[in-house]
Amino acid sequence: MDKLKERITNVSIDRLTIIGSIIDTKAFQINVINDYNITEKLLPYSPNTGYDQSLKLVEGLGHIDINNKENIVRYEYNPNTIAPNQKFYVEIIINQLKNISFSRVDIAIDFNLNGFNDFDFQCTRKVKEYHVLGVTKKIETKYFGTRNSDMFYRLYDKTIERQEKGKTDVPQGWWRLEVQLNTKRIVDDFLYNEYTPFYDMIVGRDNGFDESFFSQCKNMKDFLFFKEVYIHRNYLDMLSRREKESFNRMKKEYEEIIFKDYIIIGSLVQNELDTIKKQLQTLINQHNVFTIDFNR
Numbered sequence: 001m002d003k004l005k006e007r008i009t010n011v012s013i014d015r016l017t018i019i020g021s022i023i024d025t026k027a028f029q030i031n032v033i034n035d036y037n038i039t040e041k042l043l044p045y046s047p048n049t050g051y052d053q054s055l056k057l058v059e060g061l062g063h064i065d066i067n068n069k070e071n072i073v074r075y076e077y078n079p080n081t082i083a084p085n086q087k088f089y090v091e092i093i094i095n096q097l098k099n100i101s102f103s104r105v106d107i108a109i110d111f112n113l114n115g116f117n118d119f120d121f122q123c124t125r126k127v128k129e130y131h132v133l134g135v136t137k138k139i140e141t142k143y144f145g146t147r148n149s150d151m152f153y154r155l156y157d158k159t160i161e162r163q164e165k166g167k168t169d170v171p172q173g174w175w176r177l178e179v180q181l182n183t184k185r186i187v188d189d190f191l192y193n194e195y196t197p198f199y200d201m202i203v204g205r206d207n208g209f210d211e212s213f214f215s216q217c218k219n220m221k222d223f224l225f226f227k228e229v230y231i232h233r234n235y236l237d238m239l240s241r242r243e244k245e246s247f248n249r250m251k252k253e254y255e256e257i258i259f260k261d262y263i264i265i266g267s268l269v270q271n272e273l274d275t276i277k278k279q280l281q282t283l284i285n286q287h288n289v290f291t292i293d294f295n296r
Contacts, residue, residue, distance in 0.1 A: 004203065004263060010110040011272035013279075014178060017076040017104035020097030020287065025071060028096045032064075038089050048074060060086055064093070073097060076104070100287045105181045105190070107197060107276060109269055110158065114173035118205060121155050121177065122255070122262070125200045126248070129233050144201070150186040153201060154178045177201065177265065191281055196273060199266035213254050226250045 022028045032055070033039050039055050046054040051065035051074060062077025075093055082090055094100070113119060123129065123144035132141040140160055145152025158174040179197040181187045189195035217223040229235045229247050239247065266273070 005268045007112045008109060008268060009112055009174075010108075011269050011276070012108055012110075013079045013105065013276060014108040015076065015078050015104065015106035015180075017074065017102060018094065018097070018100050019072065019074055019103050019184075020094075020100035022071045022073055023096055023098050028073075031092055032096055035089075035092075038093065058086075058089075061089060061093075074103070080108075094283070094287065098287055100284060101184050102187045102191075102280065102284075103182075103184050105187050105280070106178055107181075107273070108176050108178045109198070109265070111175045111177065112171070112173050113175045119203055120205065120262075121201065121203050121265075123153060123201055127152070128236075131233065147180070147182075150183050151179060151181050151197070154180065191277055191284075196266055196270070198269060198273070199264055201265040202262040203265055204262035216253055217250070222246075222250070226254070230254070 033042055037058065038061060039057055041056040043054045043056060044052075046052060046065045048054075048065045051067045051072075053066040053068060055064040055066070057063060060081050060083055062075065064076075065074040066072075067074075073096075075097075077090065117139075121142065125145075127145040127149075128143075130143050131139050132143075133139060141154065141156040143152065143154055155175065155177045158176040159170050159172055162170040162174075177198075181190060181197065186195070190197060213223070213226075217226065225243075226247060229239070230251065236244065236247070
């Protein structure tokens with residue numbers, strides 16, 4: 001496990017949602033809406049609540065929603081998919097805005113994990129966890145938390161995801177651990193307070209279920225109940241409240257034993273996270289007169 005850091009191939013911002021006020025509506029019309037290098041079509045509706053128009057942008061540039069009454073723009077894009085010749089146009093879009101904030105930030109850690117099943121990723125917070133199995137009955141995606149919460153983690157087989165999109169020459173063993181910061185509040189906690197993502201994610205060697213935990217249980221029935229639910233987390237939704245309480249109590253005891261040798265993932269990428277934090281802070285400082293709470 002001491003060489004896990006060598007398996008990290010990249011740490012990056014995988015999605016960014018910027019909320020900001022239009023500086024000059026005429027300039028925005030000329031430089032963004034009317035520029036065919038940026039906008040393909042102006043649509044008289046928006047899929048996002050609070051906006052009345054949207055822009056279908058050139059492929060790779062993302063998506064824009066517009067609130068014409070308040071002159072507010074919501075710009076969402078993936079920095080990882082921006083082509084080198086498109087970075088100039090991203091800057092044009094952002095430079096039309098002031099008082100910007102981030103309502104969503106996704107940060108991705110890419111791993112080379114040939115032999116993925118030898119590793120066990122866990123979240124130390126109390127969150128809902130569920131797995132998605134592939135045709136071979138092996139895990140292809142693990143979720144820690146839910147999409148409608150402030151933040152959640154997603155661990156998935158990037159090799160399979162790219163292949164299913166028709167990509168060729170995809171490296172084998174490519175896994176991605178992604179955190180999705182879904183609100184301005186949690187993003188600001190990352191940028192200005194003490195919160196750092198990935199410090200509540202740990203990883204260790206998967207040696208299978210530790211049968212020695214039997215000695216910590218009252219009886220065989222309790223042990224078998226816990227083992228079955230721990231291995232098959234999807235069973236949690238079928239439990240009564242009392243059964244869930246019993247499971248969570250045993251889970252805490254079990255994980256205090258088996259996780260003692262696990263590594264905190266955040267500690268492996270602290271320098272990279274500091275760099276991302278500075279990049280986002282700089283972007284805000286360059287475009288803000290003061291901070292407005294546009295959490296849309």
